[in-house]
Amino acid sequence: MQSFEINKEDLLRVTTALEGTDDELRKVLEDYHASEIAIIFEKLDQEGRERIINVLPVEVASEVISEMDEEHHPEDILFNLDPEKRSEIIEELDYDDATDLISQLEEHEQHEILENIDHEDATEIRSLLSYAEDTAGGLMNTDVIQVNVAMDKKDALEEIIRQSEEMEDFYTIYVVDDREILQGIISVKDLIKAKADAKVADLVKTEYVYVKADLDQEDVAKLISQYNLSSIPVVDDYMRLLGRITVDDIIDVMEEENTEDILKISGVSEDEELSGNWKDAVKSRLPWLIINLGTAFLAASIIRGFDSTVAKLSVISAYMTIIAGMGGNAATQALAVTVRRISLNDLNDKQAYNTVLKEFLVGMINGCANGIIVFCVALFYDANPMLGLVLFLAMTGNLIIAGLTGASIPLVLKRVGIDPAVASSIIITTFTDCFGFLLPLWLATKLLL
Amino acid sequence: MQSFEINKEDLLRVTTALEGTDDELRKVLEDYHASEIAIIFEKLDQEGRERIINVLPVEVASEVISEMDEEHHPEDILFNLDPEKRSEIIEELDYDDATDLISQLEEHEQHEILENIDHEDATEIRSLLSYAEDTAGGLMNTDVIQVNVAMDKKDALEEIIRQSEEMEDFYTIYVVDDREILQGIISVKDLIKAKADAKVADLVKTEYVYVKADLDQEDVAKLISQYNLSSIPVVDDYMRLLGRITVDDIIDVMEEENTEDILKISGVSEDEELSGNWKDAVKSRLPWLIINLGTAFLAASIIRGFDSTVAKLSVISAYMTIIAGMGGNAATQALAVTVRRISLNDLNDKQAYNTVLKEFLVGMINGCANGIIVFCVALFYDANPMLGLVLFLAMTGNLIIAGLTGASIPLVLKRVGIDPAVASSIIITTFTDCFGFLLPLWLATKLLL
Incomplete structure (x- = not known):
């Protein structure tokens, strides 16, 4: 059996049934699991959703609402229902699910909902609303045996x-x-x-x-x-x-935390919704890009400091972009492995030291390997062995810096209590860009001019 | 209660107890849960581990072995035990855990182990060994009620x-x-x-x-x-x-798959062990870096094609690295959001189209915003408004390309059945590097010279 994916036939079947009688609609819906209806829901308008909720038995209707992806705002569907139906559904929901939904609404909407349900349920939900969403209290269900x-x-x-x-x-x-x-x-x-x-x-x-x-x-x-x-x-x-x-509550938490990790490490703010609109995306990413622009000017100012070297040896300008870019990628590799490792298990001092040492070694070896290739290109294409030597040294040096920063910055952040995933590639590549320009230009100035 | 983290006192207590009598050791170990002993194990030598397994009751010993992180090779500890103890432990383990351990051993070692245990258990484990590790069969436990x-x-x-x-x-x-x-x-x-x-x-x-x-x-x-x-x-x-x-078997699968995603997207081969040694890391990462070196030469060849522009307008050389770098970061952002979204839910045609459209818009807006900043720098620092215009256009263009490639390449890969996470930043930044050099150089050649 495959995981349910909505296809055109299912959608067509439901939308056609929406034009028929309640009984016909109910009959078609019986063929689907509540979590499947929740997926079909994403494609329907508010009218269609309300109609379906109204014909479904309240046990199924409440399950559909609680199964909907939070990005599709099930709380709004719930709030816009006929008040009586809404109260029935809330009373049927588990307290934790009801609380999650209600917590997404405005305060006056929360009030309106809680006024109209069973007093005992309202008290329970009010007390759950007092816990922060990302704590054990916010996650727990108070229905226990x-x-x-x-x-x-x-x-x-x-x-x-x-x-x-x-x-x-x-x-x-x-x-x-x-x-x-x-x-x-x-x-x-x-x-x-x-x-x-x-x-x-x-x-x-x-x-x-x-x-x-x-x-x-x-x-x-x-x-x-x-x-x-x-x-x-x-x-x-x-x-x-x-x-x-x-x-099963934890599975959702893990997916959420993993999404946050992968976004943060890529310089996206952790609260950007994956299927959010362009406005949210700009708000979440532009600040990081502007930080990066600042660091890029820093790196570029290094190039300006070597204006005369670039003018005398214009070929260095193409090579230094290669060295900076390679450093960025090697640093991203070291960063991904280290961040993921920290997020699964905390490292003690010795493990942290060994991690940095390992990344130093890996950087040196990968640097030498790529340095040899660049050396050969400079030797055979530019017929300039001294340029080759400069490039070999710069490549090795920058990949060592990549390994050291990619491993040590997240480790240090973790120690001082900052989430290591904010050591995003944007921060790390500042180092590899700066040294990626500085090393070849400085070495070329010393050895070639 | 906090998740158990090994600290110096616990380790010292156990290592001290290892020098005492069996009874003393047993008494100390009684204070720890099997999964805690599994963590302490990681710090001990083979002799210490064997001693502990031998003094523990077989139910606890088997749990310790099955709880150990696979990176610490519990199968080797198991294999090196006294054969009688080993058989007892295997017979105590759940079939799926026993199979996971045995599957990591060489064929002759597997044979030796299976020969020495209860015939019925051996038959069950042999049949489980026939399923691929990453399928339902490889994951299941045959103990059902x-x-x-x-x-x-x-x-x-x-x-x-x-x-x-x-x-x-x-x-x-x-x-x-x-x-x-x-x-x-x-x-x-x-x-x-x-x-x-x-x-x-x-x-x-x-x-x-x-x-x-x-x-x-x-x-x-x-x-x-x-x-x-x-x-x-x-x-x-x-x-x-x-x-x-x-x-609970699924929690481990999810962690594994999430590790693979975060590694692949960063250009690390998915089977690199997070705590592996430097040799494994070089083997896993060097191939990606060499691919990246190839694409970097491609991008650099564009710069060489505009040698005369660079010579006449050396300041462009610093600016183009900024535009290329910004493109790389914007592409990584779009890529992370898209890959994570695909990995949680498949997208239909319309959703895929909307995703690309959204990233186009985000690229354009973020491009304009950063373009304006670069324009101002060129205007006030270099006193060259036409250079500012060139840089504004190049920045906007490259961030649009970043959004388009970051979103569409993983979507296309998914359609043709390739894991979208291999659209790693290394692949995507090839585009943003090439266009990051091409756009400013070409525009400068047309408009400034």
């Missing part, structure tokens, strides 16, 4: 079945005391297997991984991945159980 | 408890017929909640997502993420149940 540590097997099983009524899936059962303080975890399997007179207190596993509500979502993802967890409980400062984060 | 569709509630529950004896966690129960053909899925919750005389056949959910064993792991990850699954069954061409893939 929990049993009291004082229960016996029979009561615990009944309680689990009762609480699971409204949940799709559940993983771990959390054990709390009378004050909601988390005592440990227990698996359904162990409970089923236990003797009839077993107590929860005997079965509870008291060694488990948990997180505080204010932990950064990236750290939550690392824990879940490191300990192979299917879910992790979230607690407050008094160890009171607040909710749980499941591994 | 399955019940026959003809069973009633009581038998099914007993069967589940019996089968789950050896499993840590289980998610979905798979329902098969007498020929092992997958009929559907069932949740433990539904089974517990069902009436005492319910039959599996009445409870089975026949709509579910499954994959064939040869599906690429990246597509498996997309399905699991799209449908929010906790696990997915793997079947052969006859719908016979072969195994299951769980969401």
Whole structure:
């Protein structure tokens, strides 16, 4: 089975059905999974979307809304629905999904929505809205299955079945005391297997991984991945159980963090939406380009300082662009490997030292290899072995600088608490551009003129 | 709770304990989770590692080995253990983990290991070894909980408890017929909640997502993420149940694929290990640098074609490096956004067209903005408004080319079935370098000389 991709036939089928009766539309929609309808939704106008939400059973409608890509603004669709339908859908959503949607709206819109839903749900959502979006609290779902540590097997099983009524899936059962303080975890399997007179207190596993509500979502993802967890409980400062984060929430976090990494390293601001419009893109990228223009003038001023060398040896002008460009690419290579490595695992001092040493070596070897090629070109094409020597030395030198800066700048940034991915290629290539011009021009001035 | 990072105290505690008795060592190790010991392992020598594996209970020892980062070659540690201990550990491992480890060994080593373990386990591992590593078959675990569709509630529950004896966690129960053909899925919750005389056949959910064993792991990850699954069954061409893939296996796949993307886009071959040595790094990066050197000569040959322009107007030589460099950075921005977007979602024709159009616009606007700055510098610093005009036009033109190539080259590659991430910055900057030299030199020749 392949991942669902919307094709013309599916879209045509749905748009045709949109012109028929409700029953016809409902019948066609039955052939699609909620997450598939969410993709088809992206191609429809507001009227069509509203019509579909209205004919779908509320369980499916709420799933469609929660499955939509946030770039297509599901919160606006939700807000523009008939208020009664809207309240039904929100009450059907998991609290964390409802909160994510509502948090995207203006304050008066949030207020209007929360006024019109069940009081208990509104209280829950208001409390979730208070956590920062990228922390454990912002990520967690407050729907957890929990049993009291004082229960016996029979009561615990009944309680689990009762609480699971409204949940799709559940993983771990959390054990709390009378004050909601988390005592440990227990698996359904162990409970089923236990003797009839077993107590929860005997079965509870008291060694488990948990997180505080204010932990950064990236750290939550690392824990879940490191300990192979299917879910992790979230607690407050008094160890009171607040909710749980499941591994499928983490998949979205990982995609988000990886997008941020790849954008930042390429000099794009991390909050540019991939499918955003040109205005957002200009706003996100122009500042970096202007910084780069500043550094480019710095590099170019080096060339101006060697005006007489360029005038006497005009061929150097073409060669130095090669050396600067090669340095930029070698630095980008070293940078990508180092940034990705830091983002998967922190490096200790010795590993950091070894990384820089390795990139120095790699720069030297790749520099010599490419330097020999440039030497040969200067020798055979320009018939100028001394020029070849200048170029060989400059190429080797610049690729060493590329390796050193590509590895050490992100490492230093990480140490001082700055995200290493902002050591984007734009920053790093400033060094390789400057030295890419300086080395050949200075060496040529010393050795050739 | 923070993700575990090895620190000097932990390492010192373990290395000190390694000099004491087995009991002392065991006592210290009890304070650490298996995945933590796996990290400490990375710092120890073979002797220390072997000693630890030997004192640990086999359940923990096997978990330590399976949790180790593959870059530290756990398969070598495993192979070098005392054969009896080795067999115990392999028999304790999940089949998929055992297969992953064994697949990294030489054929004669594989043979030696498989000869010495339980015959049934060996057969299972041999069959898993036949699937390609990056497919559903290579990723799946053959330990699944399955019940026959003809069973009633009581038998099914007993069967589940019996089968789950050896499993840590289980998610979905798979329902098969007498020929092992997958009929559907069932949740433990539904089974517990069902009436005492319910039959599996009445409870089975026949709509579910499954994959064939040869599906690429990246597509498996997309399905699991799209449908929010906790696990997915793997079947052969006859719908016979072969195994299951769980969401935590997918986290590793996603990290791997993201590493590959970020490396490829930066001109590093995808199989370079992040913590590999300098020899691997040279092998992975030098070929790309040599390709880049070829394209750099191409760009430089353009400069040589305008020798007389450079000689008459030496100041152009500094400015053109700025225009080429800015183009390279703008292209990298467009490339990063487009590649990441394609890797999360395929784009249809209209979306692809809109993406290119957007990048054209962004290139034009960013080009004009930076062009104005360069114009001002030429006007006030060089007192040459015509030079300013040349530079303004060249900057705008080159940033338009940057946007167009950065967006369209990965899109075209994707259409013809090549991984869009190989449209690395090295390829894209060839265009921006060539046009970055050509545009200012040609315009200067036409308008200034």
